[in-house]
Structure formats: structure tokens, C-alpha cells
Amino acid sequence: MNKTIISFVTSIVLSVSFSAFSKTKVTWSMESNADRDPIFLEKLQNAYNSAQDNYELEIQFEPNETRIESLRTSMLAGMGPDIVETPGPSYVKEYQEAGMLENLDSYAAEFGWKDKLIPWAYSSGVFEGSLYAIPKTHESMVMLYNKTLFEENGWTVPTTREELEDVAAKIKAKGMDVYTYGSSGWQPTHEHLVGIYLNNYAGPEAVYEAITGEREWTDPVFIEALELLKKHMVNEGWWSGSLENYYAIGWDDFHAQFATRGAAMMTIGTWTFQATSLGIGASDDEWGWAPLPSLSSNSTGPNFMIAIGTTMSVNAAAKNKDGAIDVLNWIMSNKDVVIDIASDFEFGEFVVPLLLDESDIPSSISPQVTSYLNEYARITGEGNYGYCTWTFWPAEPGVHIWKDMEVVWAGDISVEDFMTDHQKMWDKARKKNETLPVPLRD
Amino acid sequence: MNFLSNKSYIAWYFVIPVVFIHLFVIGIPSILSLALCLTDWSGLGKINYVGFENFIELFDDRYFKKAIFHNILWTIIFLTVPVCIALMCAYLLTGIKRGQMFYRLAFFFPYMLASVVNCQIWKYLFHPIHGLGGFFESIGIEALASSPFTTKDTSLYAAAFVDGWHFWGFLVVIYLTGMYQVDNHLYEAADIEGASKFQKFRYITLPMIRPIFIFSLMIIIIWSVPVFDYVYILTGGGPAYSSEVVANYLYTHAFVRFNVGYASAVGTLMFFYVIFIVGIFGLLRRLGWEI
Known part of the structure; x- marks a missing residue:
């Protein structure tokens, strides 16, 4: 009997050990x-x-x-x-x-x-x-807003540039920042904003054509897009009140600003959802999200940038x-x-x-x-999607688009010169076969 | 066998491990890096020889020129501000008999802290919401509401200030060490002659600590070439390259832009610059300068 038990236990131990x-x-x-x-x-x-x-x-x-x-x-x-x-x-x-x-x-x-x-x-x-x-x-980029604050003030969630500029003026009149966002700790944050303006002003179709080489980045439609971003960022201080504050504010800061009504809206990627739920979700205010507004007639209807x-x-x-x-x-x-x-x-x-x-x-x-x-599933399924820079831009133009954007915002070079440099980098990347896969557009 | 047991070689045997480590950790990578400056290597994959293309591009690169200018500015700032303050404080400290250790510790303390800690302290201090920026804004002084690290006109000076704040205590300690080596009889003779404190400093202290003083200038000039950590942590070289320095520019090209060949060209120029500086000091020594 003892022998049977010993051999049974041994076989179990051995089989467990063997499998481990x-x-x-x-x-x-x-x-x-x-x-x-x-x-x-x-x-x-x-x-x-x-x-x-x-x-x-x-x-x-x-x-x-x-x-x-x-x-x-x-x-x-x-x-x-x-x-x-x-x-x-x-x-x-x-x-x-x-x-x-x-x-x-x-x-x-x-x-x-x-x-x-x-x-x-x-x-x-x-x-x-x-x-x-x-x-x-x-992931994608979205616009978050303080739903409670919007309801209290009777503000409408903007879907066009006119509506956006209108609500921005009302938000500023209340002593708040239009958007909260910042690049401290992650300098490439600038590319989130550049991507938004390229896709929502020039339109995803134009961006697709530029990525695939059918259109030059020096096209007036891209220059106008970045001029508008410069105006909103530098002249109007939409992000965190001023360009300097935008540079100085990091992840924890802008979530805190959003949760405490320091700003009414936030432009950010969908990776934020958990932090937003924990941040503003802990206050009495409710948050909402919306697709980024169309900034010109080139970008018709809502689209989501894919990344x-x-x-x-x-x-x-x-x-x-x-x-x-x-x-x-x-x-x-x-x-x-x-x-x-x-x-x-x-x-x-x-x-x-x-x-x-x-x-x-x-x-x-x-x-x-x-x-x-x-x-997101419905709109991108209908083919309404744009392109995030960190997924579709080759390495060098991908760095140029955010690192040198600061030079434009500082007024050291014009948007035209910036885009001329950008085109040169794309030409170089194309020559060296460094471009990245882009899904065919219907 | 006699060769191995020869006493005059014993020191060499003890140095061999360090030489080997330096050879593998610094020597070989440095030589490889020098070779890479003639290639378009991305950091991975195939290496193509491009001749002097990287250097031609570099001499035409406006941001590289800007970075060099910032390094020169940085060197001038460090050769003047911390040196003057450290000399003055060290000299004043020699006259303090009680509590001198407290001052020495207080001055030296920032030097013992990690650069990232020093940087975070100053970043928080000047934070536009939680720091002094918020305070100045609340009392209506808008000009001081923004962080100097994120303002184009001040970012380089702000980063240099923080680095200088951490560094000058180190200078105090080495100057103080030099000042204690000065023969006290010289000061006593000067006192009898009725020399003022400044005259004693100018005609006794400064000449007597000259070797240490010149050494401090040399290390400042050399250390100003690879300056990186304070700029990287405080400003990242921005905004708009306003605080870009050569080492940060090299880092961005090597590790962010996948441009290792180009970054190696930057590194090669830095290497030759340092060799040039060391060479100048070596030459001065040969000419009889006490350094």
C-alpha cells in the first residue's frame, strides 16, 4: 500500500515538474x-x-x-x-x-x-x-470638454471653425483657458496639434496625397493650416493661456487644470481616457468628448485621425x-x-x-x-479618417514636424520656409526608401 | 622573467586593468564613432560610406551653428559668473573662523545632488501654475508669470543659472583648498605694509593660487563642450532651439532622428575641439606657465 502511495505521489511530482x-x-x-x-x-x-x-x-x-x-x-x-x-x-x-x-x-x-x-x-x-x-x-485624437460647464453656460460643442472661435471667446471671457495641454516632459506633443490642423483644415484627402507624394507639403492649403495653428497658439494663447505656459505644463498639470475648470476643453489622444475618468471623473463635473471641429471647408464632416x-x-x-x-x-x-x-x-x-x-x-x-x-467605428468605417504624424511620417520629417514647429511659433522662420524644409525631408526620405505604409484610400 | 619582476614596471601592472576597461568602454567606441562620421548609418542596418557629406551638411546647418554659439556663450558665462562668485566667497570664507564648515557644506550641497533633482526643484519653483509664476501673476506682475525655462529669450541663461548654481560650490571648495596653501607670513607682511583686503587678494592670493585657478578655467572650458544634462532636463534645447547646445543636438540626431552618422560627425568635431583646448594648455605649460 505504502509503495503504491509513494509511486503515485512521485509520478504526480514528476509530471508537474516535467511540465514546469x-x-x-x-x-x-x-x-x-x-x-x-x-x-x-x-x-x-x-x-x-x-x-x-x-x-x-x-x-x-x-x-x-x-x-x-x-x-x-x-x-x-x-x-x-x-x-x-x-x-x-x-x-x-x-x-x-x-x-x-x-x-x-x-x-x-x-x-x-x-x-x-x-x-x-x-x-x-x-x-x-x-x-x-x-x-x-x-488610437486617435479627440476633443474633451467639461460637459457640466458647457451646460451651465449654454455653450454649444463646436463642430466648425466659426463655432470654435465663438465658444473660445466665451470661454476666455469667463477667465478660463480654451484648451489645457502642454509639452513639458514630452516635446513631441506639438505633433498632436500639427496633425489636428493639417487634417482638419487641409482635410484628410490632402494629407493622404502629400504622404503618398501626389501633393507637395508647400501647397497653400497646408501653409494656411499651420498659419491658423500659429494664430491660435501664439496670438490667442488657446492652449494653457500662452505659448510659454503650454511649454511648461505637463501631463499631471493639464489633467488637473481640466478637472478644476482651469480650462474648458482639451485636445488629446484617446490614451487619456483612463486618466480623464480618474481626474475630472473624481470631481462633480461630467466630461464629454467630441470629434475635432472642421477648421475649413476642405475638411467636411467629422473625421478621426488614425494612429x-x-x-x-x-x-x-x-x-x-x-x-x-x-x-x-x-x-x-x-x-x-x-x-x-x-x-x-x-x-x-x-x-x-x-x-x-x-x-x-x-x-x-x-x-x-x-x-x-x-x-469611431462608424465614422472611420465610412472612410472618414485622417493621419497621425507619428504613424505615417518617416523618422526625420516626423521629428522635424514637432521639433522645428517651435521655430515657427517663435517667429524665427515663416510657415512657408518651414514647409519647404519639410518637403525636402520627405523628398530625402522617399529617395532613401524610408516612407511608411499608408492604407489605400477609397 | 626579469622583465616581469622588474620593480619599475609594477605600477604599470596595476594600471593594466583600468587601461583595458578604458580601451573597451571608451577607446574602441571612440574610434568606431570617428569612423561612423563618414557614413549615413541610421543606428541599425546597413552602413554606407558617404565621405565628408555629413560635415558639408553640418557646416550648412543653421541649428548646429546656433548650438555652437550657445556653447561658446555657456563657456563665457561659466568662466565669469561662477568663477567670480566662488573666488569671492572662498576668500571671504578664509576670514571666517567659526561656522565655516556650515558655509562650505551649504555651498557644496547642490553639487552633491543629482542633476535631475536640481532641475526638478527649479522647474517646480518657476512653474507657471504651482510655482512663482502663479504667485507673480496673482499679484499682477505678468512679466514674471512665465517660466524662464520656456521663454525663448531666457531659456539658455536660466539653464546656465541652474547649472552654475550647482557648480559654483565645487569651485569654492577647490579655491579654498588653494588659499589654505598660501603662506600666512605673506599676509602678515602685507598687513604691516598696510595693504587692504582687496590688495592682499589681488597681489597675494590670486598669484599664489594661479595653478589651481588656471586648472579650474581649463576644466570649465572642457566641461562646457559636452554640457547636456541640465539643458536636456530643463529645456530640451528649446523652445525653438533657443537653448540648444551641441551635445543635445548630437543626442537628438543619434537617438531620435536615427541619424547616427551625422551625430558622429558632430561628436568628431567636439572631440577635436577638446583636443585643441588640451593642446593649448599643454603648450602653455611647456612655455613655462605654472598650470
Whole structure:
């Protein structure tokens, strides 16, 4: 009897040990964020590890400030994590050109990834005809406003430039800033505003033509767009009261300003939803969102700028390539996992661009976010979408558009000269084959 | 064998590990970096030889020229303001018998803090909402309501001020060390002759600490070339390149614009500039200057 028990226990211990030790490790270097990391550990890493017996996913968190550089160094050394996370397509392009990423075409065909993802998002990872990256999150720019404040004052949410300038004057008359926003801690914030004005003044069609080389960036319509931005930013101080304040204000500051009625509106990306819900959501005021107003007759009706926040690829030198593919496939095959994690972030992060139905959106998220998701799907589905600079601009013009915009705002160069320089950079990028994938426009 | 046991070589054996570390950490990367300045390398992938194209582009680059001008300005500021204040304070401190250690610690304290801590303190202090900016605005002084770090006309000076504030305490300590080496009999003789405090400083202290003083000027000139952290944290080189310095410009090209070849060209020029400065001081030493 004793022998039977001993052999039974031994066999269980051995089988458990075997399954534990037989799992091969899959590594993923992920951008760290104190609020998000525990959720990714529990609902992604641990959930994946419990769901199968072949691989052990290990997520290594590191702040992006250092992670991007350490990733590049390790990749150059032929090392690096199995799953390569980058801040966007311009980084993917560099790695892909260097032959450091695995071609995912055969896996995409085997597992039917193309049918699971939103078409434009899938094509954002296609370089030189092959798939190299899957978006980890996609996003857009919106206008947030203090709904309670608007109702109290009888203000209308603007949809056109005239309405916007009218409500801006009323907001300023009340002693508040029109928008709260700032670039302290993240200088590329300027590109959010540049993108808004290019897409909502010149119109998405014109931006598409410029990105694809059918139109020059020196076209008067783009110059007018940036002149208008300069007027609103510098002359009228719409963002945080003045250009200097806009430069001095960071993430926590502008959320606090929005929550305490320091400003009536905010131009920001959808990654803010969680912070907004926690910020103004904690006050007595209710917040609302709206598509960014059309700023000229070139931009008819609401549109949403499309963007990829982060991408996932497989390291060509991965120690566990099969494991990395399995993790990506598991994510794309488990809509519930993605929705669950994205819901914890109010659909501001880990919004893997899977094709979702209205019924997929959980009731646990804010009604504002629910309405945004439905509107975003409807409007972009109708083909009304624009282009965010950090997803569709090659590296050098992508930096120029925000870094040198300060020179325009300072009055050191004219918008015309700025756009002439910008066109030269695009020409150079085109010559060096550095342009990024752009989904075909209907 | 005799060679290995020769006592005159022992010092060399102890230095070998450091030489190896320097060779791998500084020597080889520096040589590679010098080579990269002739390429269009993005930091990843293929390396193409482009000759002197990066240098031609660089000499035509208005923001690089602006960055050089800012570095020169930075050097002048540091060769004057902190040096003068530190000399004066160190000299005054030599006359303080009680509580001198407190002053020395107080002056030196910012130097012991990490640059990021110093920068955050001053950023918060001048924050337009929570800092002095908000206060000045509330009492109607609009001119001081904006942060000097985000104002185009003041950003470079504001960053230099914070760096200088952290640095001058270090100068006080080294000048003070030099001043304590001065023979007290010289001051006693000067007192008998009725020399004023300023005359004693001008004709005794300053000449006697000349080697330390010139050394401090040399390190200021050299350290002003790679100045980076205070500018990067406080202003990021902005607004509108108004506080851009060469090292920050190099960093942006290497790590943000994927332009490693171009950044290496900037680094190469910085390298030759430092060699030139060190060479000048070496030459002066050979000419008999006490430095």
C-alpha cells in the first residue's frame, strides 16, 4: 500500500515538474507604467502561461526613455527579447530594413490574422509587401470638454471653425483657458496639434496625397493650416493661456487644470481616457468628448485621425520564435482577453485593432468611452479618417514636424520656409526608401 | 622573467586593468564613432560610406551653428559668473573662523545632488501654475508669470543659472583648498605694509593660487563642450532651439532622428575641439606657465 502511495505521489511530482521545466521561455520587453504593469502581468502574462503548457511568457518592464535604447543595443548585438515592442511604424521600418525582424507572412496566412484585424491597422505593419508588425494599440485624437460647464453656460460643442472661435471667446471671457495641454516632459506633443490642423483644415484627402507624394507639403492649403495653428497658439494663447505656459505644463498639470475648470476643453489622444475618468471623473463635473471641429471647408464632416501607438514584432534572432508567434496568435485569437485588459485602461491602452462588434464593448467602461468607440467605428468605417504624424511620417520629417514647429511659433522662420524644409525631408526620405505604409484610400 | 619582476614596471601592472576597461568602454567606441562620421548609418542596418557629406551638411546647418554659439556663450558665462562668485566667497570664507564648515557644506550641497533633482526643484519653483509664476501673476506682475525655462529669450541663461548654481560650490571648495596653501607670513607682511583686503587678494592670493585657478578655467572650458544634462532636463534645447547646445543636438540626431552618422560627425568635431583646448594648455605649460 505504502509503495503504491509513494509511486503515485512521485509520478504526480514528476509530471508537474516535467511540465514546469518543459516550458520554454518567451521574453517580451514592454514599456513600463506603474498603473498598467500589474494588469499586464496578471491578465496577459499569467493568463497566457495558465492557458497552455508549452511556453512561459516573461514580460520585462522598462521605461520607454531607456527601453528604446537598450532594445536597439541588444538587437544590434544579435540578442534582444523574443517579442520586440516598438513605439511605432518608423521604428519597425528601421528594424525591418536591418533584417532584425521576422517576416510574419506565413504565420499570418496560417492563423488568418488578416481577417482578425482592422484592415488599415494590418496594413500599417506591412513593409515591402510583407507583414512585420502587429499593432499592440491603436488610437486617435479627440476633443474633451467639461460637459457640466458647457451646460451651465449654454455653450454649444463646436463642430466648425466659426463655432470654435465663438465658444473660445466665451470661454476666455469667463477667465478660463480654451484648451489645457502642454509639452513639458514630452516635446513631441506639438505633433498632436500639427496633425489636428493639417487634417482638419487641409482635410484628410490632402494629407493622404502629400504622404503618398501626389501633393507637395508647400501647397497653400497646408501653409494656411499651420498659419491658423500659429494664430491660435501664439496670438490667442488657446492652449494653457500662452505659448510659454503650454511649454511648461505637463501631463499631471493639464489633467488637473481640466478637472478644476482651469480650462474648458482639451485636445488629446484617446490614451487619456483612463486618466480623464480618474481626474475630472473624481470631481462633480461630467466630461464629454467630441470629434475635432472642421477648421475649413476642405475638411467636411467629422473625421478621426488614425494612429498606431505601439507595435509587436518577432525578433529574427529570437531564441524562441515559435513561442513568440504563439503569444501573438493567442492575443489575436482571444478577443475577450484583449477587451478585458483594454477595459481596465478605459480603451486607452492595449487596444489591439481586432474587428469588434458593438456587442463586444463591455458595460463596465465609461459611457463616454462606449460612445467614442461606436462613433469611431462608424465614422472611420465610412472612410472618414485622417493621419497621425507619428504613424505615417518617416523618422526625420516626423521629428522635424514637432521639433522645428517651435521655430515657427517663435517667429524665427515663416510657415512657408518651414514647409519647404519639410518637403525636402520627405523628398530625402522617399529617395532613401524610408516612407511608411499608408492604407489605400477609397 | 626579469622583465616581469622588474620593480619599475609594477605600477604599470596595476594600471593594466583600468587601461583595458578604458580601451573597451571608451577607446574602441571612440574610434568606431570617428569612423561612423563618414557614413549615413541610421543606428541599425546597413552602413554606407558617404565621405565628408555629413560635415558639408553640418557646416550648412543653421541649428548646429546656433548650438555652437550657445556653447561658446555657456563657456563665457561659466568662466565669469561662477568663477567670480566662488573666488569671492572662498576668500571671504578664509576670514571666517567659526561656522565655516556650515558655509562650505551649504555651498557644496547642490553639487552633491543629482542633476535631475536640481532641475526638478527649479522647474517646480518657476512653474507657471504651482510655482512663482502663479504667485507673480496673482499679484499682477505678468512679466514674471512665465517660466524662464520656456521663454525663448531666457531659456539658455536660466539653464546656465541652474547649472552654475550647482557648480559654483565645487569651485569654492577647490579655491579654498588653494588659499589654505598660501603662506600666512605673506599676509602678515602685507598687513604691516598696510595693504587692504582687496590688495592682499589681488597681489597675494590670486598669484599664489594661479595653478589651481588656471586648472579650474581649463576644466570649465572642457566641461562646457559636452554640457547636456541640465539643458536636456530643463529645456530640451528649446523652445525653438533657443537653448540648444551641441551635445543635445548630437543626442537628438543619434537617438531620435536615427541619424547616427551625422551625430558622429558632430561628436568628431567636439572631440577635436577638446583636443585643441588640451593642446593649448599643454603648450602653455611647456612655455613655462605654472598650470
